Amino acid sequence: MAAATRRAIRVITLGNVEIQSNVPAPRSRPDYVIAEAKAWALNPTDIGHIDNLGGPGTIIGCDWSGVVTAVGENVTRFKPGDAVSGVCHGGNTVEPEDGAFTNIVISKELATLHKPDSLSFTEAASLGVGMATIGQAFYWVMKLRLPSLTISTEPSAGPALFVYGGSSATGSLAIQAAKQSGYKVYTACSPDNFDLVKSRGAEAWFDYNLPTCADDILATVTAASSSIGYILDCIGNESSARLCAAILSPSGGHYHSIKPPVPAVFKTLRPEDTAIATTALGYAMSGESFELPPGNVHPADPQQGEFAKEWAVLSEALIAAGKIKPHPVDVREGGLEGVLDAIADFRGNAPRGVKVVVAE
């Protein structure tokens, strides 16, 4: 018989979370799976929702992996016993039961992926937010060519793609997806992470701490008779936007910052209509309405939800085939208590080049 209650990390007051027992088990919803959690991963947005964006009573956490225990009536891709990973809307003031940091998770089918045997539960837990974010950015907003399982060596002709922050959890997945889409991928990060971005398939890598970085990128790209037509900015601050504005092709292109809002300096430097600048919130991939911050309603986007279904299936195939490898993981122990410790650690010591994951 299904448990009536569960343990969960909930916001008490903004800035404060605690583990609560006797939290009601999630209700069955037609498009959702219910799963027993095996691991959880941390994201910068978890801290944002604890401090500002969530509300009292909401369960925090987005990334998780586990084993399906029940499925809603519309679910077709999963059955009880399946090993999976997923992404939840943690701190969701519209559906407070939705967060991932609980022993019994509820996750929308379109945001859930089968875990291949080749990955551990801790590796799989690192994938959800990153895969949803690049799916939305590259293929829903920027309308890039979808990645293929067969493209592997020779990038197509045409403008190249640049990832600012290729060593971030989102950036390392983005490099691989863009490569599978046939783009030549350039990136920038700190030298400590050059080996990581090289291993994920970047064509060339640059140190964004150097004042010559933009010139260095332009020299390399020009020498390859190419130009930068697409940019994914995984940092989204003033200095990243300045560099991206400097390297985007003079004939224009598409700059997307995964950190909203688009830094104003980008359009100051590249005001022309051919230099497109966008951002988006990954939560919209659910296709459902949400509030962020509380009170600011984002209407449901069912078409984006339909795209997310396609993207989930393609994501699973790319991961199972080893075409997209997880970001390196820093695995901690300790279940939900370990998640609380990791949250405290994350505040003072944000990870670089790794995703923090906590095992059950």
Ligand SMILES: NC(=O)c1ccc[n+]([C@@H]2O[C@H](COP(=O)([O-])OP(=O)(O)OC[C@H]3O[C@@H](n4cnc5c(N)ncnc54)[C@H](OP(=O)(O)O)[C@@H]3O)[C@@H](O)[C@H]2O)c1
């Ligand atoms: N729109 C959305 O739905 C969405 C989804 C996911 C993430 N995000 C946002 O995107 C950002 C990245 O998230 P993530 O989880 O992918 O990142 P992450 O893994 O936490 O990124 C860590 C890396 O970012 C680099 N970095 C940190 N601070 C930097 C700075 N000031 N300037 C340049 N590089 C810096 C470091 O690279 P080096 O060590 O190589 O310097 C570090 O290794 C966060 O702000 C997050 O909230 C938004």
